[in-house]
Amino acid sequence: MQTKGKLIVISGPSGAGKSTIVFKAIEGRKDMCFSTSVTSRCPRPGEVDGREYFFIDRERFRQMIENDELLEHAEYVGNYYGTPRKFVEDKLADGVSVFLDIEVQGACQVGEKMPEAIKIFVIPPSLEELRRRLVNRGTDSPESIENRLRRAREEYAEADFYDYIVVNDKIEVAAAELQAILTAEQCRYAVRSHWLKEV
Numbered sequence: 001m002q003t004k005g006k007l008i009v010i011s012g013p014s015g016a017g018k019s020t021i022v023f024k025a026i027e028g029r030k031d032m033c034f035s036t037s038v039t040s041r042c043p044r045p046g047e048v049d050g051r052e053y054f055f056i057d058r059e060r061f062r063q064m065i066e067n068d069e070l071l072e073h074a075e076y077v078g079n080y081y082g083t084p085r086k087f088v089e090d091k092l093a094d095g096v097s098v099f100l101d102i103e104v105q106g107a108c109q110v111g112e113k114m115p116e117a118i119k120i121f122v123i124p125p126s127l128e129e130l131r132r133r134l135v136n137r138g139t140d141s142p143e144s145i146e147n148r149l150r151r152a153r154e155e156y157a158e159a160d161f162y163d164y165i166v167v168n169d170k171i172e173v174a175a176a177e178l179q180a181i182l183t184a185e186q187c188r189y190a191v192r193s194h195w196l197k198e199v
Contacts, residue, residue: 012122013152024175041079072109
């Protein structure tokens with residue numbers, strides 16, 4: 001009997017290292033994947049359409065909202081972000097667990113539509129460390145960095161509905177914590193109770 005995949009929502013401030021620890025945790029695993037979101041923002045240097053995001057214009061994004069093609073969507077720092085519904089549903093049905101890297105507003109929408117989703121909030125060890133990472137990334141203006149830090153404080157205040165918090169101080173440790181959460185979720189009674197029927 002094929003087990004349905006799990007939907008794992010990963011959130012946290014920009015610069016917390018969410019994508020890095022997820023890729024580290026699922027490296028070499030074929031039963032897990034990262035959902036590719038759609039966004040109206042422009043690609044950053046090195047980003048490829050269809051890999052980091054599907055880059056579309058604001059008009060096409062609005063069409064996707066109207067056609068109910070998104071599992072969730074939100075506006076973040078002046079740009080739209082969303083999760084394609086069909087991609088996620090197809091993967092879960094095939095037994096593949098799907099990671100969504102989305103912000104708090106979108107995570108709340110997913111939680112309402114799919115309450116079984118596992119919600120994990122990733123944070124840096126401090127807001128000062130977050131500032132350092134954003135500056136070192138070299139992709140944001142000073143004004144944009146201040147906006148991201150202000151939004152991070154707001155997200156911290158809104159994050160009380162998450163199931164887990166992972167502090168990303170060292171990538172290897174944070175990835176191991178993420179793997180431990182996924183292992184524990186696979187061992188839940190509801191997931192494995194069918195084994196007891198073989199007795």
